[in-house]
Amino acid sequence: MSELYQFVGVAKRFSGPENLEIFKDINLLVHEGESLAIVGASGSGKSTLLHLMGALDSPTEGKVLFDGRDMACMTPDEKARFRNKTLGFVFQFHHLLPEFTAEENVAMPALVAGRDRGEALSEARIMLERVGLGHRCGSSVPTMSGGERQRVAIARAVLMRPRVLLADEPTGNLDEATGAQVGALLTELNRELGMTLVVVTHNNELAATMNRSLELRAGILYEKTFA
Secondary structure: OOEEEEEEEEEEEEOOOOOEEEEEEEEEEEEOOOEEEEEOOOOOOHHHHHHHHOOOOOOOEEEEEEOOEEHHHOOHHHHHHHHHHHEEEEEOOOOOOOOOEHHHHHHHHHHHOOOOHHHHHHHHHHHHHHOOOHHHOOOEHHHOOHHHHHHHHHHHHHOOOOOEEEEEOOOOOOOHHHHHHHHHHHHHHHHHHOOEEEEEEOOHHHHOOOOEEEEEEOOEEEEOOOO
């Protein structure tokens, strides 16, 4: 598999009354099409690492390369296009718009990209069918369960067939059974669409279903294995 992301000597610090070092000297390769879990305690920097991959933040030191290009060299417009067309995001809280239907929420990335509304809604319905919610296309967000809302969020994230899906605690707000269903859906889409999947999670059961797992501890990444 070809290299997609490369972290080279990456450090992240936040300035304030005391300098807060999140991590230091991170060296990491993420390969095209793989599924990778990053686990660690709360506050260990897992989400910050994901934000660097998503061009939502920049390292204090070192470089984050995507397809060999230093992401720090992207202009704001290039970063916006990168996030819209190359990446999909799934968060612990679904961040759906309650005033819109499920299919309208899923269609949002395509509408932002300038697609025809009818075409975008048609693609959204197809994707909702894929995640098992074809019968809920016209439903409003407040009428949906937590698991249904997260599946709508996943459908929205993969609508544009991104090369990378970044998921931040995607099962953290769900019960165990629903979380397992959402985790299975993510790994199925990883295989079906050939996209790279990077998940940060506290859930060892979810992490164990990925091709590879790393643990972020005391600012350093370690390989993690499951018995």
